[in-house]
Amino acid sequence: MAEAVKYIDIGKRYGNNIIFTGINLVLNEGDALAVLGPSGSGKTTLLKITGLITPPSEGKLIIYGNDTTGLSNKHLSKLRKIYIGYSFQEPTFMSGLNVLENILLPLYPYLDPHDLRNVKEKAKEMLDELGLKGLEKRMPSSLSTGQRKRVDLARALIKDPKILIVDEPTANLDEESANIIREIIKKLITSNKTVIYAIHMDKKLEEMANKKIKILQYK
Numbered sequence: 001m002a003e004a005v006k007y008i009d010i011g012k013r014y015g016n017n018i019i020f021t022g023i024n025l026v027l028n029e030g031d032a033l034a035v036l037g038p039s040g041s042g043k044t045t046l047l048k049i050t051g052l053i054t055p056p057s058e059g060k061l062i063i064y065g066n067d068t069t070g071l072s073n074k075h076l077s078k079l080r081k082i083y084i085g086y087s088f089q090e091p092t093f094m095s096g097l098n099v100l101e102n103i104l105l106p107l108y109p110y111l112d113p114h115d116l117r118n119v120k121e122k123a124k125e126m127l128d129e130l131g132l133k134g135l136e137k138r139m140p141s142s143l144s145t146g147q148r149k150r151v152d153l154a155r156a157l158i159k160d161p162k163i164l165i166v167d168e169p170t171a172n173l174d175e176e177s178a179n180i181i182r183e184i185i186k187k188l189i190t191s192n193k194t195v196i197y198a199i200h201m202d203k204k205l206e207e208m209a210n211k212k213i214k215i216l217q218y219k
Contacts, residue, residue, distance in 0.1 A: 001028040002064065004083075004163055004194040005050060009059035012045050019045055020215050021058070027196070027211065029162070032189045034209035035198040041215045043198035044089065044167055050196055051086045051165045052076045064162070081110065085161035089168045089198075091152035093140035100124070100136035103155045119158070126154045131180050146177030153181060164188055166197040169205065182208070 004027050011021035019042040027033055035043045048054045049061060052068060061068045063079055071079075080086075093102045103123045104111075111119065124136055130150040140148060149169070156164060169185065170178035182204055188195050189208070199205050206212070 001030060001192070003027075003062075004029050004031070004064060005196070006062035007059065008062070010046075010049065010056045010061060011058040012042065012049065012054075013057045023059070023213065025211065025213065027194050029194055030189060030192040031194055031211055032185070032209040033194075033196045033211045033213065034206050035196065035213050035215065036206065037198075037200075037215035039200060043200075043215055046213070046215065047086075047165050047167050047196065047198055050163075051084055052080050053086070081159070083162045085156035085159055085164045087149075087153045087156040087164070087166040087169070089171065091140075091148050093148075093151070095139075095141065098137050098139055099127070099132075099143070099151055102140060103127075103151065103158055106155060106159055123154065123158060126157060127151075130154055130184065131176070146173045149173060150177060150180065153184065157184075161193070163194045163196065166195070168199065169197050170202050171200065178202075 007023045007025045010023040012019040023046070035046055037043050045054070049056050063083055066079055068076065068079065094105065097105065100120065100123055104119060107119060127133060127136055130153065132147060132150055135143070135147065140151060143151065153166065156166070166185070169181045185195055185197070185205070186208060197205060
């Protein structure tokens with residue numbers, strides 16, 4: 001199994017406020033990491049560091065052999081494109097675009113126009129798998145919380161990333177939506193994707209993970 005993510009003495013602080021420190025862990029392809037801890041403890045911060053959205057204050061993050069320390073935004077963007085799909089806790093969408101267009105948004109800078117039809121079909125199949133068949137022309141603002149979360153997950157998966165990062169996958173969702181997302185995550189793990197998710201209260205997802213980090217509020 002290839003080494004996907006390596007944390008070496010990772011820490012984050014804002015001014016004198018230490019969020020966490022000394023995180024050391026290796027994730028291989030097919031690993032599932034559950035990031036646990038109370039609200040405000042720094043779970044989202046660790047996910048954003050892993051997703052190359054914010055840098056650590058100390059330590060090194062290695063993504064598929066690439067030391068990300070001090071890389072330019074251009075280089076970080078390239079690594080995100082190649083390796084990472086990210087689904088946020090509170091999804092945001094382009095208000096003037098429908099569901100299908102929002103899902104395809106991450107591909108537009110790189111998409112060959114000749115591939116557009118195939119990619120649209122892939123997105124529709126993904127919506128079907130997520131229980132959202134026929135909603136591709138709806139506007140995101142008209143969707144329920146659970147539907148919006150699943151659309152955001154589809155957007156994170158459209159690039160077929162090697163690493164999927166999901167912030168609170170099932171928080172505030174009805175059980176049907178939560179179960180659909182759990183099944184998608186389970187399928188990704190069994191297909192050797194590396195999946196990293198922050199959870200507060202989801203025992204089923206916690207049990208699905210073979211590796212765990214618990215972040216407590218630093219004192």
